[in-house]
Amino acid sequence: MDKTKKMNPLMLAVIAACIGLPFVFMGAPFILLILCYIEIYIIAVSGLDIVFGYCGQISLGHAAFYAIGAYGSVLLHKYYNVPVFFSMLIGAAIGAVIGAIVAYTCSNLVFHFLSLATQAVGEIVYILISHSPGNITGNFVGMYTDSVSIFGFKLDNQFKFYWFGLVCVLIFLALKQALINSRTGRAFMAIRENVKAADGMGIDVRMYKVKAFAMSAFYTAFAGALVTHMTKYASPDSFLYKQSVMFLTMLLFGGTGSLWGPIVGSISVLVINESLRDLQNLQMLVFGVLMLIVIIAIPGGIYGTAKEYYDNLKAKKSAGKTDAGTAVSEKKGV
Amino acid sequence: MLEANGVTIKFGGLVAVNHVNLKIRDKQITGLIGPNGAGKTTFFNCISGVYTPSEGTVIFDGRHIEGLRPYQICQAGISRTYQVINLFWKMTALENVLVGMHPRMKGGFLTDMFKTPAVRREEKEAKEKAYEWLKFVGLEKYANDPASSLPYGGQRLLEIVRGLASNCKILLLDEPAAGMNSGEKEEFDRLLQKILDMGVTILMIEHDMKLVMHICQYIYVLEYGKLLAEGVPEEVQNNPEVIRAYLGGED
Amino acid sequence: MFFTLLISGLVIGSIYGLIALGYSMIYKSSGLLSFMQGDIMTLGAFLGITFYSYAGLPFPVALLLVVLISIALGFAIEKGVIRPLLNKNTMAIYIVLATIAVSYIVQNGSMLVWGTITLNFPSIFGISTIKVGNISFQPEALMCIVVGFFCMFLLQIFMNKTRIGTSMRAASMDAMAAESCGIDVSLSTGLSWGLSAGLAAIAGMLIGPIYGVYTTLGATIGRKGFSSAVIGGYGNMYGAIVGGILLGLVETFGTSYVSSTYRNLIAYVLLLIFLLLKPTGIFNEKAIRS
Numbered sequence: 001m002d003k004t005k006k007m008n009p010l011m012l013a014v015i016a017a018c019i020g021l022p023f024v025f026m027g028a029p030f031i032l033l034i035l036c037y038i039e040i041y042i043i044a045v046s047g048l049d050i051v052f053g054y055c056g057q058i059s060l061g062h063a064a065f066y067a068i069g070a071y072g073s074v075l076l077h078k079y080y081n082v083p084v085f086f087s088m089l090i091g092a093a094i095g096a097v098i099g100a101i102v103a104y105t106c107s108n109l110v111f112h113f114l115s116l117a118t119q120a121v122g123e124i125v126y127i128l129i130s131h132s133p134g135n136i137t138g139n140f141v142g143m144y145t146d147s148v149s150i151f152g153f154k155l156d157n158q159f160k161f162y163w164f165g166l167v168c169v170l171i172f173l174a175l176k177q178a179l180i181n182s183r184t185g186r187a188f189m190a191i192r193e194n195v196k197a198a199d200g201m202g203i204d205v206r207m208y209k210v211k212a213f214a215m216s217a218f219y220t221a222f223a224g225a226l227v228t229h230m231t232k233y234a235s236p237d238s239f240l241y242k243q244s245v246m247f248l249t250m251l252l253f254g255g256t257g258s259l260w261g262p263i264v265g266s267i268s269v270l271v272i273n274e275s276l277r278d279l280q281n282l283q284m285l286v287f288g289v290l291m292l293i294v295i296i297a298i299p300g301g302i303y304g305t306a307k308e309y310y311d312n313l314k315a316k317k318s319a320g321k322t323d324a325g326t327a328v329s330e331k332k333g334v
Numbered sequence: 335m336l337e338a339n340g341v342t343i344k345f346g347g348l349v350a351v352n353h354v355n356l357k358i359r360d361k362q363i364t365g366l367i368g369p370n371g372a373g374k375t376t377f378f379n380c381i382s383g384v385y386t387p388s389e390g391t392v393i394f395d396g397r398h399i400e401g402l403r404p405y406q407i408c409q410a411g412i413s414r415t416y417q418v419i420n421l422f423w424k425m426t427a428l429e430n431v432l433v434g435m436h437p438r439m440k441g442g443f444l445t446d447m448f449k450t451p452a453v454r455r456e457e458k459e460a461k462e463k464a465y466e467w468l469k470f471v472g473l474e475k476y477a478n479d480p481a482s483s484l485p486y487g488g489q490r491l492l493e494i495v496r497g498l499a500s501n502c503k504i505l506l507l508d509e510p511a512a513g514m515n516s517g518e519k520e521e522f523d524r525l526l527q528k529i530l531d532m533g534v535t536i537l538m539i540e541h542d543m544k545l546v547m548h549i550c551q552y553i554y555v556l557e558y559g560k561l562l563a564e565g566v567p568e569e570v571q572n573n574p575e576v577i578r579a580y581l582g583g584e585d
Numbered sequence: 586m587f588f589t590l591l592i593s594g595l596v597i598g599s600i601y602g603l604i605a606l607g608y609s610m611i612y613k614s615s616g617l618l619s620f621m622q623g624d625i626m627t628l629g630a631f632l633g634i635t636f637y638s639y640a641g642l643p644f645p646v647a648l649l650l651v652v653l654i655s656i657a658l659g660f661a662i663e664k665g666v667i668r669p670l671l672n673k674n675t676m677a678i679y680i681v682l683a684t685i686a687v688s689y690i691v692q693n694g695s696m697l698v699w700g701t702i703t704l705n706f707p708s709i710f711g712i713s714t715i716k717v718g719n720i721s722f723q724p725e726a727l728m729c730i731v732v733g734f735f736c737m738f739l740l741q742i743f744m745n746k747t748r749i750g751t752s753m754r755a756a757s758m759d760a761m762a763a764e765s766c767g768i769d770v771s772l773s774t775g776l777s778w779g780l781s782a783g784l785a786a787i788a789g790m791l792i793g794p795i796y797g798v799y800t801t802l803g804a805t806i807g808r809k810g811f812s813s814a815v816i817g818g819y820g821n822m823y824g825a826i827v828g829g830i831l832l833g834l835v836e837t838f839g840t841s842y843v844s845s846t847y848r849n850l851i852a853y854v855l856l857l858i859f860l861l862l863k864p865t866g867i868f869n870e871k872a873i874r875s
Contacts, residue, residue: 058678105861111677112618113819116811117860120853123808127850175447182446182457183432183439186425190433193422200382200420202408202437202500211443241808245685252682281697288689292666295683299675 022162032158034274036230039165040223041266043172045250047219052248053256054180055212056192057103060115061122062220062247067239068095069221070228071129071137074145079136084148088225095221096214103213107206122244130236142235145228161230168226172219177259179215188212189257220247253294255304264303335360335535336381336412336504341390341400343373343380343559350376352559353390358504363526363536365550367543367570369579373559374539375417378508381537382414383407394504409437413497414506417539419489423482427473427492430481431464434499464499471495471525487518491525498529505529507538511545523549547571555579588720590837596726596795598833599733603788604810605817605825606740607781612820613744614757614777617667617680621688622785623807627800628691629655629786630793631699634706644709648790652783659782662687663775688807696800706793729791736784737826744822753777805849812856818866827867 025031044066051057072091076082082090106117129137137143148155148164155161179185187208190198199205228234246269254265272290276283298305336358343351351373358364366374379385381392383404392400399407408414413434422430439460441453468474471491476484484492490510497505511519519542526549529536540546546553547567555563555576563573570576607622629651636647666683710724744750752768753776760770789803796802813832817824832852840848865871 052678058681060681109860109864112681113815113860113864115618115681116815117857119808119811120856120860123853124850124857127847127853131846178449179443179447182449182453183436183441183460184443184446186429186433187436189425189429190422190436193424194420196384197416197420197422198433199404200384200408200414200416201433201496202405203433204403204405215443215447245682248678248682252679281693283693284689285693285697288686288693291686291689292683295675295679295686296666296669299670299673299679 018166022159026159029158032162034270036158036161036165037227038267038270039162039169040226040230041247041250041270042169042263043226044220044223045247045254045262045266046172046176047216047223048247048251049256049258049262050176050179050188050219051212051216052251053258053261054185054192055188055209057209057212058111058115059118059213059216060241060244060248061102061118061120061125062216063239063241063243064118064122064125065095065099065217065220066224066227066243066247067125067129067236068098068217069224070234070239072221073225074143074228074234075136077145078143084146084229085150088148088222088229091225092218092222095224096218099217099221100210100214102217103210104206107209119241119244122241126236126239126241129239138235140236142233142237144233147232148226148229158230165226165230168222172222173259176219184208184211192257249291252301255301255307258303258307260307261301261303265301268302335395336537337391337393338377338381339391339393341377341380341387341392343376343385344388350559351380351387351556354556354559354561356554356561356564358535358537359552361530361533361535362551363530363538363549365546365553366537366539366556367541367546367553368556368562372556374556375508376559377556378414378506378537378539381407382412382506405437408500408502411501411503412506413500413502413504415490415493415497415508415510417508417512419493421481421489421493421496424480426478427468427481427484428461428464428477430492430496431467431499432460434467434496435460435464435501437500467495467499468492470498470528486513490514494525494529498532498534502534504535504537507536507540509539509541511540511542519545586841589722590841591834592720592722592726592730594834594837595730595830596792596833597837598813598830599730599826600788600792600806600829601810601813601832602733602826602829603736603784603791604806605813605829606736606822607784608810608814609817609820609822609825610740610744610777610781610784612814614753615667615671615774616757617677618684619778619781620681620684620807621662621691622781622810623803623805624688624691624695625655625659625782625803626785626789626792626806627798627803628658628695629789630706630798630802631695631704631789632786633790633793634699634704634798637709638707648787651786651790655786656779656783658779660775660779662782663778664771667778668771668775692800692804699798699800701800703797703799706798709794723795725791725794729795732787732791733826733829736787737822740780740784741822749773749776809852812852812859815856815859815864816866818868818870821866821868821870824866824868824870831867 021035022032048059048062051059069091072094073087076087076090077084102118102121106114109117130139132139148161155164187198187203190201190203191205191208195205227238250265250269251262253269254263255261273287276286279286300308338354338356341351341354342349354377366377368374376385380387383402383406386401390400391398394410394412399410422433439456441456445453465474465477468477471494473488473492476488481489481492494507494510511522514522523545526536538550550567553565553567553570554561555570557579562579563570563576604622604626608619611617611619632651632654633647636642636650637644666687667680670680670683712724714721715724715727744754752763753773755763755766756768756770756773764770809832813829814825815828816831817828832855836848836851839851859866
């Protein structure tokens with residue numbers, strides 16, 4: 001409880017930044033665009049965090065859900081005239097259903113082979129959107145679409161979109177936190193920690209994996225729908241295998257299994273990536289090197305490592321105060 | 335209450351458990367003993383759903399439970415602990431108990447996500463109840479510590495109370511006293527009595543003969559997967575077959 | 586027509602097989618997945634062009650040089666990246682991601698050195714085609730198939746009959762026990778990562794003359810190599826090649842007789858089908874499920 005109180009000045013800074021930044025950069029559309037992308041990635045990566053950080057199930061194919069949300073929404077809008085906001089929700093729901101099917105069929109696969117299966121799902125979706133039957137997706141050319149409109153109010157520039165994105169981020173993060181601190185969330189974590197014991201404690205492991213994947217896919221698919229209606233354009237390029245790796249990189253950069261990890265990860269990776277853009281041909285090379293350095297140097301991620309450091313500091317302090325040596329925590333069985 | 339009839343478990347050609355008949359009486363502690371490799375844990379795994387018996391039936395409260403998955407058996411009212419401690423290491427002691435309460439809680443995926451008033455109430459009550467469970471075994475001071483930071487004896491107790499938290503009718507204990515010193519064992523003896531008083535039936539694998547003979551009302555002895563003997567402690571203790579098996583096992 | 590298809594199916598199949606062999610070796614020796622095989626293959630092809638075409642070395646010498654460099658590279662990656670992570674006891678996902686990072690570095694590094702256009706790997710044998718009856722094919726194609734099978738037999742013998750191979754298998758089963766038996770676990774896992782890189786480089790040298798060499802050559806092949814390994818039975822040497830050949834044939838014949846639009850779909854659909862229905866693969870390799 002007193003931790004949240006101590007975090008308060010930091011919280012205030014975050015709130016101030018969320019509200020202030022778009023005004024500061026009102027005249028800089030490129031930076032506004034980056035801010036919008038950060039919001040979108042926070043939703044997508046938080047989704048991945050549910051399935052990987054909390055439930056312990058790896059996915060190397062989240063670009064598939066990103067694509068399903070995007071294309072689902074665009075196609076529904078284009079061919080069935082579904083209003084954009086509803087098409088986004090339906091697109092995300094389709095993503096959730098596909099996620100559930102993947103989880104249900106793959107529930108027996110352990111770590112490495114789950115990563116191969118999800119990678120294959122990612123490739124299959126990519127091939128289908130780039131070689132669509134009857135060219136309904138515009139294949140490699142892609143297709144143009146409308147911006148989000150809510151009750152007739154069109155979010156046709158980045159400044160307007162930002163606020164919509166912010167509301168979405170808050171809703172999605174709140175729902176994630178609510179779920180994590182509940183019976184369902186504990187079941188996810190129990191599966192991550194020890195599948196055998198979770199099964200023995202009355203948790204239907206397969207159904208909970210399905211729930212985790214469905215929710216995760218919903219988040220990432222909704223983020224995909226957001227990105228296409230922000231840029232008003234969808235093409236297969238944004239949904240390559242690279243994208244799945246990008247989500248995972250962001251999650252691990254930030255730290256898994258937390259509220260702040262995906263946020264810190266999305267911001268830092270996106271900022272790094274954009275500032276490397278001037279290097280052109282070198283961009284991906286330097287990105288690879290940075291990735292390697294972070295993996296080796298701070299495997300807990302930025303937020304994860306900082307939090308561990310902060311907790312240790314606090315433990316030391318309280319141990320000093322009460323002069324009790326019992327606070328020493330030994331790590332084992334991890 | 336729980337009845338195993340002719341349970342046989344085969345792995346390939348190997349027969350690990352061979353036509354075992356066993357009956358657990360209501361509100362008693364039944365002991366399952368035998369030399370190492372006698373098939374005790376395999377038999378446990380069969381009752382708790384990890385293995386499906388190749389032959390035979392397991393009946394619990396008049397219902398066939400052989401072939402059910404472990405989570406279904408736990409939901410039916412049989413909880414267990416493991417020979418090698420299987421806690422959720424990075425979760426706190428309180429969370430471990432809360433996971434144990436999983437089968438008796440009602441929160442669903444959507445109600446959990448949208449925190450309906452019913453879920454809020456249930457969650458609050460569950461946390462209070464979980465805290466009481468920790469108190470029951472004297473672990474309340476560790477409530478918010480990760481399970482991995484508990485001392486060894488505390489981890490054993492946490493596993494037991496996690497099993498109890500499901501409001502089970504039968505608790506299966508697999509070598510619960512392993513690694514305890516004599517003082518802890520005495521305390522453990524009292525804890526088992528308290529659990530019995532709550533109306534929970536216990537089936538226990540244990541190597542410590544003193545403990546078994548003292549607390550169990552009825553004992554089954556396994557050897558090479560077969561039932562060697564059964565009876566009240568005095569009968570088992572004086573059974574020449576059992577004495578031979580144990581002495582034979584020593585050298 | 587049939588024979589032409591058969592040969593091109595076998596060619597691409599043995600390439601998949603060689604990549605899959607590398608995966609299986611790494612899995613057998615360290616229980617890990619590597620996502621950099623494909624890009625090491627590209628690197629091998631580029632190095633091959635450099636030594637063979639630019640430096641004018643004879644093909645066998647160029648091949649040997651490329652293989653040795655790749656083995657050293659694979660060994661160095663295991664020692665410099667994988668081993669430190671394993672020692673830190675990090676989650677397996679970090680090792681997966683580390684190999685992906687290495688593949689980014691290799692792919693984009695070779696793009697810097699050799700550029701983005703497709704390079705032509707000059708013919709290895711003086712003649713351009715062999716004619717048997719009315720079937721004609723490149724001699725390089727034949728070499729590709731022969732070398733693929735040769736590598737499989739060699740590896741199977743190496744793993745099962747030699748001392749180093751045995752210690753590599755022992756190290757993968759129980760590192761601690763192997764260590765206490767006097768096996769240098771660190772050396773043997775390093776060696777298996779090195780050998781896998783060597784295999785990938787051979788694949789690059791073989792396919793270069795047939796497909797041409799470009800930076801993303803290995804990316805797709807690397808991913809399809811996973812399908813081959815799973816189809817054959819992940820961790821099984823024969824399975825890797827058989828799975829590769831099977832995938833190559835199904836792809837080639839499927840493309841020609843059914844439809845070419847979904848050529849790339851076949852590998853991933855097969856991967857999923859095998860993972861879900863027969864995860865132990867054709868050779869019933871038991872390693873895959875927990």
